[in-house]
Amino acid sequence: MADNEFTPGIKAGRLEHSAYAAQFSDLHPPLDDHEALVAADRCYFCHDAPCITACPTDIDIPLFIRQIATGTPDAAAKTILSQNIMGGMCARVCPTEQLCEQACVREMAEGKPVLIGQLQRYATDHLQQQGIHPFTRAGATGKTVAVVGAGPAGLSCAHRLAMLGHDVVVYDARPKPGGLNEFGIAAYKTPNGYAQEEVDWLLQIGGIRIETGKALGKGSGAGLTLDQLKADHDAVFVGVGLGGVNALGAMGEEKDGVSDAVDFISTLRQSTDLTALPIGRDVVVIGGGMTAIDAAVQAKLLGALNVTLVYRRGRDRMNASPFEQDLAASKGVRIVNHAVPVAVHGNGAVREIEFEYVDGTMKGTGEMLRLAADQVFKAIGQTLQGDGLPDLDGRKIAVTGAGRTSVEGVWAGGDCASGGDDLTVTAVAEGRDAAMDIHSALMG
Amino acid sequence: MANLQSDFVGIKSPNPFWLASAPPTDKEYNVRRAFEAGWGGVVWKTLGMEGPPVVNVNGPRYGAIWGADRRLLGLNNIELITDRPLEVNLREMKAVKRDYPDRAMIASIMVPCEEEAWKAILPHVEDTGADGIELNFGCPHGMAERGMGSAVGQVPEYIEMVTRWCKMYTRMPVIVKLTPNITNVLYPAEAAKRGGADAVSLINTINSITSVNLDSFAPEPMIDGKGTHGGYCGPAVKPIALNMVAEIARNPATADMPISGIGGVTTWRDAAEFLALGAGNVQVCTAVMTYGFKIVQEMISGLSEYMDSKGMTSVDQLVRKAVPNVTDWNQLNLNYVAKAKIDQDACISCGRCFAACEDTSHQAIAMSEDRTFTVIDEECVACNLCVNVCPVEDCISMVPMDAGATDPRTGKVVDPSYANWTTHPNNPSATAAE
Numbered sequence: 001m002a003d004n005e006f007t008p009g010i011k012a013g014r015l016e017h018s019a020y021a022a023q024f025s026d027l028h029p030p031l032d033d034h035e036a037l038v039a040a041d042r043c044y045f046c047h048d049a050p051c052i053t054a055c056p057t058d059i060d061i062p063l064f065i066r067q068i069a070t071g072t073p074d075a076a077a078k079t080i081l082s083q084n085i086m087g088g089m090c091a092r093v094c095p096t097e098q099l100c101e102q103a104c105v106r107e108m109a110e111g112k113p114v115l116i117g118q119l120q121r122y123a124t125d126h127l128q129q130q131g132i133h134p135f136t137r138a139g140a141t142g143k144t145v146a147v148v149g150a151g152p153a154g155l156s157c158a159h160r161l162a163m164l165g166h167d168v169v170v171y172d173a174r175p176k177p178g179g180l181n182e183f184g185i186a187a188y189k190t191p192n193g194y195a196q197e198e199v200d201w202l203l204q205i206g207g208i209r210i211e212t213g214k215a216l217g218k219g220s221g222a223g224l225t226l227d228q229l230k231a232d233h234d235a236v237f238v239g240v241g242l243g244g245v246n247a248l249g250a251m252g253e254e255k256d257g258v259s260d261a262v263d264f265i266s267t268l269r270q271s272t273d274l275t276a277l278p279i280g281r282d283v284v285v286i287g288g289g290m291t292a293i294d295a296a297v298q299a300k301l302l303g304a305l306n307v308t309l310v311y312r313r314g315r316d317r318m319n320a321s322p323f324e325q326d327l328a329a330s331k332g333v334r335i336v337n338h339a340v341p342v343a344v345h346g347n348g349a350v351r352e353i354e355f356e357y358v359d360g361t362m363k364g365t366g367e368m369l370r371l372a373a374d375q376v377f378k379a380i381g382q383t384l385q386g387d388g389l390p391d392l393d394g395r396k397i398a399v400t401g402a403g404r405t406s407v408e409g410v411w412a413g414g415d416c417a418s419g420g421d422d423l424t425v426t427a428v429a430e431g432r433d434a435a436m437d438i439h440s441a442l443m444g
Numbered sequence: 445m446a447n448l449q450s451d452f453v454g455i456k457s458p459n460p461f462w463l464a465s466a467p468p469t470d471k472e473y474n475v476r477r478a479f480e481a482g483w484g485g486v487v488w489k490t491l492g493m494e495g496p497p498v499v500n501v502n503g504p505r506y507g508a509i510w511g512a513d514r515r516l517l518g519l520n521n522i523e524l525i526t527d528r529p530l531e532v533n534l535r536e537m538k539a540v541k542r543d544y545p546d547r548a549m550i551a552s553i554m555v556p557c558e559e560e561a562w563k564a565i566l567p568h569v570e571d572t573g574a575d576g577i578e579l580n581f582g583c584p585h586g587m588a589e590r591g592m593g594s595a596v597g598q599v600p601e602y603i604e605m606v607t608r609w610c611k612m613y614t615r616m617p618v619i620v621k622l623t624p625n626i627t628n629v630l631y632p633a634e635a636a637k638r639g640g641a642d643a644v645s646l647i648n649t650i651n652s653i654t655s656v657n658l659d660s661f662a663p664e665p666m667i668d669g670k671g672t673h674g675g676y677c678g679p680a681v682k683p684i685a686l687n688m689v690a691e692i693a694r695n696p697a698t699a700d701m702p703i704s705g706i707g708g709v710t711t712w713r714d715a716a717e718f719l720a721l722g723a724g725n726v727q728v729c730t731a732v733m734t735y736g737f738k739i740v741q742e743m744i745s746g747l748s749e750y751m752d753s754k755g756m757t758s759v760d761q762l763v764r765k766a767v768p769n770v771t772d773w774n775q776l777n778l779n780y781v782a783k784a785k786i787d788q789d790a791c792i793s794c795g796r797c798f799a800a801c802e803d804t805s806h807q808a809i810a811m812s813e814d815r816t817f818t819v820i821d822e823e824c825v826a827c828n829l830c831v832n833v834c835p836v837e838d839c840i841s842m843v844p845m846d847a848g849a850t851d852p853r854t855g856k857v858v859d860p861s862y863a864n865w866t867t868h869p870n871n872p873s874a875t876a877a878e
Contacts, residue, residue: 108792
């Protein structure tokens with residue numbers, strides 16, 4: 001008999017094969033033409049609109065919505081993409097309920113904001129599905145820039161630099177570009193290979209060469225050094241993200257079945273056959289951010305019977321937005337707050353994980369919780385990795401202004417750089433702004 | 445519940461809501477359904493003379509403009525009068541009137557501008573038991589090219605002449621339907637009165653092109669690559685209709701002539717506005733062509749509830765209620781001073797008032813760092829634009845200044861007395877105040 005959701009252990013194919021496609025389909029199906037017009041009509045075209053201020057990339061939202069409302073979605077897409085070259089991905093993954101849509105005056109008026117994210121997707125899809133790349137390169141400057149990291153920050157920086165006439169080489173450790181868009185975001189947020197599609201579309205600008213399998217640091221075999229990059233190029237942008245993962249610090253962490261949530265998500269994203277992807281019956285995810293939610297929800301979608309997300313603080317302190325928390329709850333994920341892991345039990349493989357409840361000051365209460373677990377995912381934060389980096393500010397690369405680091409000629413942006421939220425849209429903004437600053441510096 | 449019983453030039457109907465002469469009243473099937481739905485009366489789709497009926501185009505005969513969510517705001521048509529044989533219409537009218545004796549049934553008529561033509565058709569109409577006739581002097585398309593419809597309505601002498609013929613050859617009340625495609629509606633209205641009309645009805649549709657197809661470069665609605673102007677109606681024309689009704693209602697020469705109000709009536713509120721401006725009843729077309737006959741139920745309940753709230757027991761008490769307050773610009777009180785006031789609790793900080801005032805008016809709204817919008821009384825002329833562009837109802841209001849207060853814009857003390865332009869010192873032809 002085939003495995004099902006009741007089968008203990010870590011098993012593949014818990015669901016009917018036909019069920020997987022629906023489980024991992026688009027979280028928000030795209031708006032059709034009429035829905036887009038109706039949604040666009042709700043925009044008040046505010047003066048100096050609060051939604052623009054709330055957008056890290058300063059997209060002129062009222063303008064693009066008016067362009068949709070007047071039947072010119074491609075013009076709307078150009079308005080979006082001229083500020084945010086990854087406007088298509090951001091439309092899918094931005095926590096809009098905490099950004100533009102929270103600022104929307106209709107949120108204040110009625111508790112129902114204009115569907116800015118979905119309208120943005122409508123416009124960018126409309127343009128990109130025709131294969132149109134609306135930007136062209138300026139005359140060649142003869143300058144070359146190295147970009148380390150082909151995630152949102154690096155690609156955004158590279159595109160802007162290429163547009164301004166510079167030649168760009170983008171290095172990335174992974175076998176394909178995209179960064180977290182490709183490897184780190186829940187599948188249902190960007191189904192049908194959109195992350196690669198978007199990269200391909202972005203690269204149509206020309207002047208950008210991607211070199212994969214290259215990382216900063218000596219250990220990687222294909223190691224890059226800042227000094228060498230500086231010597232080979234006129235400027236360097238570092239957008240390497242946070243490659244390392246924090247450890248639990250709980251006894252028994254090394255047992256089989258305990259792994260990093262980012263690896264699970266990455267494996268899932270690269271899987272070509274979800275029916276062959278094993279998942280535990282009793283899954284516990286430790287953490288309170290987007291990675292924890294993405295792992296927990298996808299575990300459930302793969303057919304795990306019980307998925308529990310455990311976070312050491314209260315719900316209000318979780319980095320995952322209320323929308324994401326509700327999404328997890330709606331998929332059947334149980335969220336436990338105010339508990340820290342103390343031990344992983346099991347003979348070789350995890351069988352149970354033990355938590356202690358803590359109070360608001362993180363002090364142990366002596367009250368314990370044991371959860372059955374055949375699979376545990378750790379999602380308690382990522383760290384910067386790499387040797388010979390510019391000076392740090394805390395655990396990230398210190399930057400001033402538009403991404404200038406302590407090293408002359410080296411800029412940084414995205415999750416690896418200090419300041420700003422760790423969001424795709426913030427990374428895109430930082431990459432773009434660094435590109436403009438690099439351009440000014442190079443062209444004097 | 446208020447009594448909505450209506451008596452319009454002696455024609456009785458259970459409510460003042462009639463269907464206008466138009467596609468909804470073109471045949472027995474529709475009219476029976478309308479009466480079942482509760483309509484007080486119908487003006488049957490315009491009858492032409494005996495003989496082969498007119499023909500219509502075999503392509504789109506309507507064009508439209510829309511608001512949000514494709515809400516239909518304006519409709520135009522190039523349909524002609526009834527394209528069914530006269531005898532069929534007459535037979536059906538008779539049958540319907542027999543079965544619905546309490547409802548008003550008016551025959552709209554358009555025949556050539558010849559005495560014999562009118563003399564010939566009137567007895568046939570009378571034979572149906574119709575309660576009255578409406579002379580279609582309004583249709584601006586098609587029939588006008590043949591010297592009928594608005595071609596007659598634009599010449600006051602013709603109106604007077606045809607009206608007189610009709611009064612001569614029928615005992616039925618005569619309602620003259622007026623076209624808005626003229627310079628001053630009082631000329632045709634007065635002509636109708638001179639001809640002996642019992643009432644006027646207005647407005648007929650307005651000459652219009654609703655849109656241009658930017659691929660084929662032809663106006664819509666388009667027939668095989670060409671388009672023509674059609675008659676415009678629906679919510680968009682209501683303000684034009686209201687003004688024309690009010691002009692007739694307050695003109696001494698026509699003030700005592702009953703008016704059937706037509707033009708964009710969509711809700712009970714629209715109907716109440718027409719009644720207040722002097723209409724004795726209203727006629728509806730576009731609203732039923734958009735939503736079906738059932739809307740009359742809302743019109744009945746809404747008008748009734750409104751009248752109850754005002755302590756009115758009959759429709760007559762509402763008719764002309766606003767007419768005394770319609771005046772000429774030169775009679776407006778120039779000593780009246782108001783200032784815009786923004787209710788900060790209701791404000792949603794969209795800033796549209798700011799954009800409108802700053803870019804296009806008097807720079808009288810200030811915007812703070814935290815998006816608080818406040819009125820600068822020193823600049824505000826109370827133009828009302830901010831009220832009109834604000835998406836929140838009642839968020840911005842125009843508050844009159846008390847007499848004796850000083851207007852910070854002009855530095856003048858607000859005078860409690862009334863003074864208009866006719867006595868204003870800036871008026872070169874001012875007459876000294878008494």
